[in-house]
Amino acid sequence: MNDTKLNPAINLERLKSTFDVSSSIGATEGGGITRLALTKEDIEIRDVFVKWLKEANLSVKYDDLGNIYGRREGKNKDAKSIMIGSHLDTLPKGGRFDGIMGVLTSLEVIRTLNDLNIETERPIEIVNFTNEEGERFTPPMQGSGVVTGNYDKTEIYNLRDKDGITFEQSLKESGYMGEIENRPSNVDYFIETHIEQGPFLEENQKSIGIVQGVKGSKRHRVIVKGKSSHGAFPNSHRKDALMAASEIALAIDETAKSYKDLSTSLGVFDVKPSVESITAESVEFTFDVRHIDDHTKDEAIEVIKSKINEVASRRKVEVDFRQTWVASGTYFSKEILDEIEKSVNSLSYSYQYITAPALHDAKFMQDITNTAMIFAPSKDGLSHCEEEYTSYEDIEKVANVLLQTVISLSK
Amino acid sequence: MNDTKLNPAINLERLKSTFDVSSSIGATEGGGITRLALTKEDIEIRDVFVKWLKEANLSVKYDDLGNIYGRREGKNKDAKSIMIGSHLDTLPKGGRFDGIMGVLTSLEVIRTLNDLNIETERPIEIVNFTNEEGERFTPPMQGSGVVTGNYDKTEIYNLRDKDGITFEQSLKESGYMGEIENRPSNVDYFIETHIEQGPFLEENQKSIGIVQGVKGSKRHRVIVKGKSSHGAFPNSHRKDALMAASEIALAIDETAKSYKDLSTSLGVFDVKPSVESITAESVEFTFDVRHIDDHTKDEAIEVIKSKINEVASRRKVEVDFRQTWVASGTYFSKEILDEIEKSVNSLSYSYQYITAPALHDAKFMQDITNTAMIFAPSKDGLSHCEEEYTSYEDIEKVANVLLQTVISLSK
The missing domain is CATH 3.30.70.360 (Alpha-Beta Plaits)
Known part of the structure; x- marks a missing residue:
């Protein structure tokens, strides 16, 4: 199906090995990951992630929430960017896919653009948001929540984990405290890929969920x-x-x-x-x-x-x-959704429109830019557990759709 | 209705004053009683009760469970006795009536027999069973349970309250530890009066519940x-x-x-x-x-x-x-029930047959002798609470029925 003459395609073997590295950091006996925000394990994956970004020739920045950005310049340096990504943290005994898939497919898209020497018109930025899960410090989606104006930074900084350590202290100690100036700006589009966390794609035997919004x-x-x-x-x-x-x-x-x-x-x-x-x-x-x-x-x-x-x-x-x-319910950008659908069709993948049942960083990002999500099927609809599973075949398809969509939107 | 020429009648004013004394021992602010088995309050009412028994010329005994008996001899000293009574202990913030009514109406029956110089053929025994409520030491109905062979004495003796004090120790310290020989023997009938603990008599506007058995x-x-x-x-x-x-x-x-x-x-x-x-x-x-x-x-x-x-x-x-x-369900003695019904009819009280929804000492006593119960209405069906209420008018009627039934069965 992936005719590389027509459609650029990601490198699945490389993506798999990226997953393997991620899955080994905070690995649980039951095949999941425990990697709570700004813990030792989270810092370890962040360090690896930054290394990968640099190896991909991206310029790396952190903002004052510890969100990590890697930027690939476009032909037009003044053009607003396309941001892609999600989060690398997990719940206790969480899954290997969840938002991790969003970050790793985004990295694979950038590596593929590099491989194919594709110069995009717009800059492409990859992001790893801090503490999406909200387990060590509650509420969830803190990195995206503050930079989109949904949460108050002081309140987030003062949150304490069960050992009494504040968010601010743990962020400083992680080495990922950056500048407020590095928060997202001049972003025209944000796309997050994620596992469905529900049963519908699997049941309906669809590879791609085009996420029209969030409940x-x-x-x-x-x-x-x-x-x-x-x-x-x-x-x-x-x-x-x-x-x-x-x-x-x-x-x-x-x-x-x-x-x-x-x-x-x-x-x-x-x-x-x-x-x-x-x-x-x-x-x-x-x-x-x-x-x-x-x-x-x-x-x-x-x-x-x-x-x-x-x-x-x-x-x-x-x-x-x-x-x-x-x-409130969130409707995503029709412009991006249309581009995603075009990409899916050009790749001849099966798909359906779907609504995200739970919250994601994308829900907040829609407040500051045009946003959409792409879902991969979750086996038995399971998520946030060690049994969470999405096949590499499906992940590959999502990555290819993301690649194609980014290229289209960059024009 | 109470034509004393035909029907001997109890002295309501005396019975009321007996209730007043009982209600003052362990009295709660909300109008109830807290008088858990073998506590200071229970010992106080026991002491008063024994004084009353002696004043009524009864011979007083305690058995090895602390059950208190007062015996009024009959004409025929070898005849088997009629036992009447219930229990004086309460739950925390319990009511003033409950089983207390069973003991105090029994006392009033004996006082009335004394007043009227009625010599019965059979001996009449009054009983106060230990720890019917089973709150301080669980399960309930310990005094009647052991003497009827339903509970093992050693197990009951070894039960501990929340302060670690055993039943045996608290019984010894109460001064009410008696002899095993004093347990019920040569008893032909046991009758217990009690409040209904349910709504039916009040709803049906009946004064007397003839209790056919226990669920x-x-x-x-x-x-x-x-x-x-x-x-x-x-x-x-x-x-x-x-x-x-x-x-x-x-x-x-x-x-x-x-x-x-x-x-x-x-x-x-x-x-x-x-x-x-x-x-x-x-x-x-x-x-x-x-x-x-x-x-x-x-x-x-x-x-x-x-x-x-x-x-x-x-x-x-x-x-x-x-x-x-x-x-198992318990069916009471048809012989006693018939006598109760005759007594009620001779007094022209309204009545209905009823089934006791909860357990009582009478449930166990049926295992060793012919047994029955008589219920008085409970306002709003309430029991085991400070709001528990039965009118003196209804208590008087139950006492008169008990009196009449005892006289009849004694013949």
């Missing part, structure tokens, strides 16, 4: 307050908070069926007193609702709210309902 | 094992243990509607990991099923089991199901 989410905390009874008290006369919460939980799950691409989930679910033969006095639970379209999301939440009220009134329990987090 | 119960522990997903993972593809457990919980609750007088309840309900935006990996819960008829109970459990299997298979979760406790 927004609204999170809620609900307290259902009933009245405990002895287990011998007649069922008909109880105000059993667990029965009310169970009905509500099922209704929230069911609501996902009513809207295409809507997802809902319950997370926290704490029953009190949770002792044998005493029915529940109260249940506190959290739930989220995710959809790219904010209106659809709000409509679903209204459906859930009225179900909650109906259950509360019928089961004679009280309900406290609070919204705790809002993230 | 048996079977308890179970269920572990539902699914697979955690990120909240962004599509609902349709999850193995959400919480959704499966919610369905099962509702089905268990619903089953109570299918059989008259069946009750079911969920107690423990622990969801893991119970963190925001991560669906449940597992839910461990306990449930019980109560009915007087063991066959009905087993049939209901089979219905629940097949529902659990159906849900598990449809939701692709694994279920571990264990039975952890069995107590």
Whole structure:
């Protein structure tokens, strides 16, 4: 399929060996990686990454969040750049692919441009964002969050890990503290490749997911307050908070069926007193609702709210309902999506449009530049675990699409 | 209604003042009592109780469980006795009535027999059983449990409270350690009066509950094992243990509607990991099923089991199901029940037959002698709480029925 006369193609063997190096840094016994932001392991992959950037003749910079950039100049030095990349950090016992794939395919694209002596009109920049996972320091996406104005730098600097070390201190000690001037500027496009973290590409047997945007989410905390009874008290006369919460939980799950691409989930679910033969006095639970379209999301939440009220009134329990987090849905750049689709078609890969269910650095980058993502299939939809798997065949295709798209957009 | 010419009647003012004394020992600010077995408060009420027994010319004994007996001899010294009573201990912030009513109405019956110079054919014995509530030392009904052969004495003696004090030590220190010879023997009938601990007498506007028996119960522990997903993972593809457990919980609750007088309840309900935006990996819960008829109970459990299997298979979760406790249903003595009904009718009180939903000392006493219970209405069905309330009007009626029944059975 990859007719190199028509389509430039990446070097899969080289990309594999790059993955092998990455997979060996923070490797877990179960075949995953533990490489939390700015830890020893993260610093080790950063050092290797910088070496690779320099070997590819890129000029390397770090900004004041520790984001690492490698720049390949274009013919037109004043042209705005195309930025590609993702993040190299992982969760504890995370996978070998996730955002790593986004960085390594980007590196492979640049190496291929070098191999083929392709001089692009625009500069191409590769980026590794700091602490996308948000495990050592929470929230996630800190590197991209600050440089896009979504997070306050002082707040991020003052975050402490479980040992009391601040983000700022760990960044300084890592050797990757750079200048504020090095943050992204004059960027016209940002493209991030990533594994899907969902089952749809695999199920539909598609190699490429053209990501039209990112689902927004609204999170809620609900307290259902009933009245405990002895287990011998007649069922008909109880105000059993667990029965009310169970009905509500099922209704929230069911609501996902009513809207295409809507997802809902319950997370926290704490029953009190949770002792044998005493029915529940109260249940506190959290739930989220995710959809790219904010209106659809709000409509679903209204459906859930009225179900909650109906259950509360019928089961004679009280309900406290609070919204705790809002993230709007994000639509990516139609211009880039069209270019990606053209590239996929020229390579004759199977593809589908898809919505990113979870957040990525690209979600923030869309706030400052034209952005899009390309997904590779995840086996069984798994991610953030040692079993996470994406085949090299699929990674190669994504890398080729990225290469082609970068070349097109650079014209 | 109480024509004393025809029916001997108890002295309500005296009974009230007896309650007042009891209610003052371990009194809580909220109008209840905290009087755990063999604590300072329990010893104080025991001392008062023994004084009352002696003032009523009863011979007083304690057995090796600390059960206190007061004996009023009958005309026929060789005749087997009628035993009446219940327990004076409470739960933390328990109510003023509960089993206390059983002991104090029994005392009032004996005082009335004394007042009216009624010499019964049989001896009448009053009993206060030790640690019916089973809060300081678990399980409940220890005094009656050991003397009826349901519990092993050594095991009970070795139980420790939260401060590490054994039952045996606390019994010795209380001054109420007596002789094994003093356990119930030559008893032909045992009658316990108690508050209903349920809503039915009040709802049906009946003064007297003739308790035909005690529901048996079977308890179970269920572990539902699914697979955690990120909240962004599509609902349709999850193995959400919480959704499966919610369905099962509702089905268990619903089953109570299918059989008259069946009750079911969920107690423990622990969801893991119970963190925001991560669906449940597992839910461990306990449930019980109560009915007087063991066959009905087993049939209901089979219905629940097949529902659990159906849900598990449809939701692709694994279920571990264990039975952890069995107590058979108990049918009380038809002979006593008939006498109670005759007494109620002669007093023209409203009544209904009822099944005790929870366990009582009488449940164990039925193992060694003819037994029955008489219930008084509980306001709003509440018990084991400071709000527990039964009117003196209703207590008086129960005491009169007990008096009449004792006189009849003594003939």
